[in-house]
Amino acid sequence: GQSLEQPSEVTAVEGAIVQINCTYQTSGFYGLSWYQQHDGGAPTFLSYNGLDGLEETGRFSSFLSRSDSYGYLLLQELQMKDSASYFCAVPAGGQNFVFGPGTRLSVLP
Amino acid sequence: ETGVTQTPRHLVMGMTNKKSLKCEQHLGHNAMYWYKQSAKKPLELMFVYSLEERVENNSVPSRFSPECPNSSHLFLHLHTLQPEDSALYLCASSLGTGDTDTQYFGPGTRLTVL
Numbered sequence: 280g281q282s283l284e285q286p287s288e289v290t291a292v293e294g295a296i297v298q299i300n301c302t303y304q305t306s307g308f309y310g311l312s313w314y315q316q317h318d319g320g321a322p323t324f325l326s327y328n329g330l331d332g333l334e335e336t337g338r339f340s341s342f343l344s345r346s347d348s349y350g351y352l353l354l355q356e357l358q359m360k361d362s363a364s365y366f367c368a369v370p371a372g373g374q375n376f377v378f379g380p381g382t383r384l385s386v387l388p
Numbered sequence: 389e390t391g392v393t394q395t396p397r398h399l400v401m402g403m404t405n406k407k408s409l410k411c412e413q414h415l416g417h418n419a420m421y422w423y424k425q426s427a428k429k430p431l432e433l434m435f436v437y438s439l440e441e442r443v444e445n446n447s448v449p450s451r452f453s454p455e456c457p458n459s460s461h462l463f464l465h466l467h468t469l470q471p472e473d474s475a476l477y478l479c480a481s482s483l484g485t486g487d488t489d490t491q492y493f494g495p496g497t498r499l500t501v502l
Contacts, residue, residue: 283430309488320495321478321495321496323493324490324492327488327490329488366431375433375444376491378430379430380428
């Protein structure tokens with residue numbers, strides 16, 4: 280089976296840097312994705328890591344270590360609009376897709 | 389705008405009602421998905437369609453019945469639902485069903501079953 284773990288909540292102030300961790304257990308591994316979901320909104324794709332290392336997209340970066348079954352999403356220069364829930368997700372083979380429980384990020388002024 | 393639309397956005401129904409949720413994607417994608425999002429639970433994949441054929445059904449109760457008449461439209465027919473079925477139902481689409489295909493989500497239908 281597949282399972283992912285994330286912290287349930289993270290709080291930080293504007294301008295700060297925050298890291299959201301994700302550990303996973305999968306029978307096979309095909310990559311780690313990150314999605315953002317604002318309250319009342321749809322999940323939107325942020326990043327995908329298929330190989331070890333850091334992927335950078337503007338203020339957001341995502342990291343993967345396959346040997347540690349671990350990844351993280353790094354958000355820099357936090358803004359109020361970054362307050363949202365963040366989900367890691369893994370393809371689980373056979374068109375299946377498993378999401379983590381989500382981390383609620385609150386950005387304070 | 390994500391290119392995936394869902395109607396209705398909110399739905400309240402009794403346990404004996406029959407209703408349908410509609411999803412439409414304008415992205416030229418070949419795969420479509422239904423997810424259920426309950427409070428304080430991870431997104432749960434319900435159904436996957438690829439080129440209008442169902443390829444995944446994650447043991448969803450038969451009171452949920454999907455229909456995919458073409459690659460742009462996806463329906464979820466609901467009948468004799470239970471209060472625990474109250475949740476946000478999200479539709480998504482992707483170009484293919486490969487492991488690297490990004491999924492694009494619609495805004496969801498907030499369903500309340502009384």
